[in-house]
Amino acid sequence: MLSPFRSFVRSPRLGRLIATHSSVNPDEISHFSNLSAHWWDEHGEFEFLHKMNPVRMTFVRQKLLEAARDDGTDPNPAQVLANLDVLDVGCGGGLLSESLARLGANTLGIDASEKNIGIARQHASTDPRLAPTSPHSSLMYQHTTAEALLEQPKQFDVVCSMEVLEHVDNPASFLSTCAELVKPGGHLFLSTISRTPLAYFLTIFMAQDVLRKVSPGTHTYSKYIKPSELIQFFETYRPPTPPAPVPSLRESVTLADSLTSSARPWITRHSDTYLPRTQVDVRGLIYNPVFGNWHLAPKDAWGSLECNYIFWVRKPKEIDS
Amino acid sequence: MLACRRLARPAFSRIRSLSTTTEGALTHENCDVVVVGGGPVGLALAGALSSSRVVGDNLRIALVEAGDLDKIRAWQLPSEKYSNRVSSLTNTSYAFLNDIGAWSYVQHERTCPVEHMDVWDGISDARISFDAAEIGTVSQNEGMARLTENLNLQRGLLHLLEKAPGVDLIHRTKVTSVTRESEGHGAWPIVNLDNGRRLRARLLVGADGFNSPVRAYAQIPSFGWSYDTQGVVATLIHRPRSAYEGPNTTAYQRFLPTGPIAFLPLSPTVSSLVWSTRPHIAQTLQGCDPSVLACMINAAFRLPQVSLQYLYNRISEAQATSTPLTPQQVQEEILWRETSHGIDRHSAMSASAAMGDAPIGIPPVNSELVPPLVTSIQAGSIASFPLRFNHTESYLGEGAGARTVLVGDAAHTIHPLAGQGLNLGLGDVEALAKCIENAILQGSDVGSYTALQPYARERYLTNHTIMAAIDKLHKLYTTDFEPVVWARSTGLEVVNELDSLKAAIMMTAGADGGKSGITAGWDMVTKGVETLDSAVKVARAVGGGIGGIVGTGVQTLIQRVSERTRA
CATH class of the missing domain: 3.30.9.10 (D-Amino Acid Oxidase, subunit A, domain 2)
Structure with missing residues (x-):
């Protein structure tokens, strides 16, 4: 049922931006900073997230594999993430980032909470495969925000932001920031909670108030976002024209990219009931309280998008054919 | 020749030099999976892991055994002599060993199919018999199960490991202690060996038998009796x-x-x-x-x-x-x-x-x-x-015992009457190897509780059901209390008529290599035993008169099943 969040705040040095364009909510940051010591307790506050992680990873691998096959390549299913540049926005203690890095992705985890980044680095350092001293390590953490990364020219093959969207103040600005960080032809993965009575009942009433599995204050109902709203956003989304909402230092090359990529919206729908398979997918994440595990709902399963869900959208390639 | 021999183990030295780290004055080697115990179950796990491409590409595996594995690798007996430790491998176990490529290294002519089984009660002489031919799916010469010397199986597994290197076999070496690297969640265990090596284990597997030191380290309680x-x-x-x-x-x-x-x-x-x-x-x-x-x-x-x-x-x-x-x-x-x-x-x-x-x-x-x-x-x-019944409360270590998992006799010990001990252990190994492979594909830390939970979930109840059924059978048949014997014999005779039921039971012997039917069959056995228990109580109440015939029938089933599976 719930998933705690990953948060997202501006580092002090970016403080001047907070008043203007930040989607980060300072209260959210301090909430998660206070819980940061519990990130790696698999039976504690973040148990739901630990259990959800394999299911999220399964979805990510599945979509990348499908996309690669659509592109006409035949990748080794075990190495579909290998050598991709992946950004994990709101990485928290690094649950998802570690998994991505183990599968060979050059992973950058960012979080607005310095404490979270500290925990994530410390945890990775105990794992010989991930430790920064290891020659195989492909995992980096940085205390920063997505907006701040936009100021650099780098874009990513895959951008993930799991259980973050329901914690940000300005979701539209946050989404466009994430979108701009994706390379043309790259992938954006989001998971969050829908704004439905069921979601309220499960993630706030049960999880926080009754079962106390999640700290009160973790979730705010009004911040929840419906899948249809995400789909609508990417149907109408156009990259910000030249100077992005955040003063941009990006090079002209990247600007050109975004101009060409605007040739078509990310999602082109021809009917209300059909989602183009090669552009977008949304699947419910269902928690089974009896077995204490999550699973990915089958496509289009009735009612499966009423609570937690995961969303994938692919950025159009340059000069769309 | 010498050079060749050196080359034969290049993986080890490379791994050691790559992963040796200094921790204070002591150095340790990082391993992903350390299996303690080189019995059939521990070797089968190493074999299953090394036979998986995904696992081989991602994990460093070590197996520690106190005994001399070279002796087992070189084990030879004249064709008319046999070792006294023999196990009856069910077709499910056989299929698993085949899948991982181990069976081709087992000396086939030293194994024997069980094509028929005869079980009878020493007091009433009531008898049931089972025949492999009654199971349509069994091909010729396969039988209901295959009797195999444990040493023959171990030797086969060692040869498999030789052909598919990647497992560091550390034998003639004892584990002196297992210590915890640090405080905190998910701390890594360090396995201290009597040759001075220290293995830091992402995942520590206890395949170390009934008196499992790994279980002691993980502080996993167990219950049971002699x-x-x-x-x-x-x-x-x-x-x-x-x-x-x-x-x-x-x-x-x-x-x-x-x-x-x-x-x-x-x-x-x-x-x-x-x-x-x-x-x-x-x-x-x-x-x-x-x-x-x-x-x-x-x-x-x-x-x-x-x-x-x-x-x-x-x-x-x-x-x-x-x-x-x-x-x-x-x-x-x-x-x-x-x-x-x-x-x-x-x-x-x-x-x-x-x-x-x-x-x-x-x-x-x-x-x-x-x-x-x-x-x-x-x-x-x-x-x-000595025979005993023992089952741990959990197969996974938590808290201070994190990053540990138990398989085989370290997790459960049963009466040999149904010949299920090794089969349960091989079932554990198959499930754990699959669980580890899935965890790797999802990028999970294979030592984490979350990654291993599917293994425990798949095996614990299955094992418990089978163990309970066998325990009840043992108790039922070691009594000479008249009403119980009467109930037994009636049940046996009744059941002998029920061919369809028999077929169902035979499937639980793993005859079809299928899995789902097995637990269902054992569930049926347990229920049957329970019904028998109550039938016995009725019989007792009416002075050995008119017991619940139906109940005893069910119970008979149970016994059959056990027999079947023994083979």
């Missing part, structure tokens, strides 16, 4: 079955009130014994001359309980006075008891013909209802071990 029963094993030599009889591929088991005695075929003239009995009787039997033991084995499959009890006492008293009975004296005693029971000397039920000039030619009527007469016992093959 059965006050000793299992006596031996390799038996007998005459081949005649041309008028079937081949020696029938497993026999007779439930005596002191415990079941089982005869497991290995070759036309050699079979294996597992005789569960009271510790004092086991001591008596082990203390006598092997040829006296041979006589007693023949008698135990044939004579009524009262005479067996007399013989145990007679031998025991003679031993106490340091005038042990000679084989001739025991034969005379047996002959005398047979006469008083009205057993014809030339019938199949006579145990006294064994030593004498046994008739070659047309065998007596019903000679296939009992095993062939044992003529001698392979030298040095008699041994015994």
Whole structure:
């Protein structure tokens, strides 16, 4: 049922931006900073997230594999993430980032909470495969925000932001920031909670108030976002024209990219009931309280998008054919 | 030659140099999976992991064993001699060993299919029999199960590991202690070896048997009891079955009130014994001359309980006075008891013909209802071990014992009457290897509780169901309480008619290699045993009169199942 969040705040040095364009909510940051010591307790506050992680990873691998096959390549299913540049926005203690890095992705985890980044680095350092001293390590953490990364020219093959969207103040600005960080032809993965009575009942009433599995204050109902709203956003989304909402230092090359990529919206729908398979997918994440595990709902399963869900959208390639 | 030998293990030295880290004054090597225990279960896990491409590309695996694995790798016996530790591998286990490529390294001609099984009650003589041919899916020569020497299997697994390197086999080395690297969630265990090496384990696997040091480190409690029963094993030599009889591929088991005695075929003239009995009787039997033991084995499959009890006492008293009975004296005693029971000397039920000039030619009527007469016992093959029931509360370590997992006897120990011990262990291994592979594909930390939970979830209840059923069977059949015996016999006879039911039970023996049916079958067994329990209570209440026939029928099923699976 719930998933705690990953948060997202501006580092002090970016403080001047907070008043203007930040989607980060300072209260959210301090909430998660206070819980940061519990990130790696698999039976504690973040148990739901630990259990959800394999299911999220399964979805990510599945979509990348499908996309690669659509592109006409035949990748080794075990190495579909290998050598991709992946950004994990709101990485928290690094649950998802570690998994991505183990599968060979050059992973950058960012979080607005310095404490979270500290925990994530410390945890990775105990794992010989991930430790920064290891020659195989492909995992980096940085205390920063997505907006701040936009100021650099780098874009990513895959951008993930799991259980973050329901914690940000300005979701539209946050989404466009994430979108701009994706390379043309790259992938954006989001998971969050829908704004439905069921979601309220499960993630706030049960999880926080009754079962106390999640700290009160973790979730705010009004911040929840419906899948249809995400789909609508990417149907109408156009990259910000030249100077992005955040003063941009990006090079002209990247600007050109975004101009060409605007040739078509990310999602082109021809009917209300059909989602183009090669552009977008949304699947419910269902928690089974009896077995204490999550699973990915089958496509289009009735009612499966009423609570937690995961969303994938692919950025159009340059000069769309 | 020397150079070749050096080259043969390049993986190890490379791994060691790459991953050796200094921690204070001590250095350790990082490993992803450390398996403690080089028995069949530990080796099967190493073999299953090394046979998976995904695992091989991602994990460094080490196996630690105190014994000498080179001796097992070089193990050889003349074709007529057999080791006394034999397991009956179900078709499910066989399919798994085949999948990981191990079976091709097992010496096939030293294994024997069980094509038929005969089980009967020592008190009522009620009998059930099972035939592999009744299961449509079984192909010729496959049988319901396959009797295999543990050493043959271990040697095969070692050869598999040789062909698929990647596992660091550390043998002739003891684990001196397991320590925790640090405080905090998910701290890594460090395995300290008596050769000075220290292995830092992402995942520590306890395949280290009943007294598992890994379990002790993980502080996983277990519950169980000792059965006050000793299992006596031996390799038996007998005459081949005649041309008028079937081949020696029938497993026999007779439930005596002191415990079941089982005869497991290995070759036309050699079979294996597992005789569960009271510790004092086991001591008596082990203390006598092997040829006296041979006589007693023949008698135990044939004579009524009262005479067996007399013989145990007679031998025991003679031993106490340091005038042990000679084989001739025991034969005379047996002959005398047979006469008083009205057993014809030339019938199949006579145990006294064994030593004498046994008739070659047309065998007596019903000679296939009992095993062939044992003529001698392979030298040095008699041994015994205590039987117990034990199940841990969990298969996964938590908190201070994080990053540990138990498989095989370290997690569960059962009565051998159904021959399921090794099969349960191999089932664990198959599930754990699959769980580890899935975790790798999801980028999970294979030592984490979350990654291992599917393994525990898949195995715990399955094992518990089977163990409970076997435990209940043992208790049911070691009583001579009249109403229970009556219920037993009725149940057996009833069930024998129910061919369809029999087929269902046979499937639980793993005959179809399918998995889902197995637990269902054992569930049925457990329920049947429970119903039997209540039937027995009814029988008791009405003075042994009209019990619940239906209930006993079910119970019979149970027994059958157990028998089946023994093979």
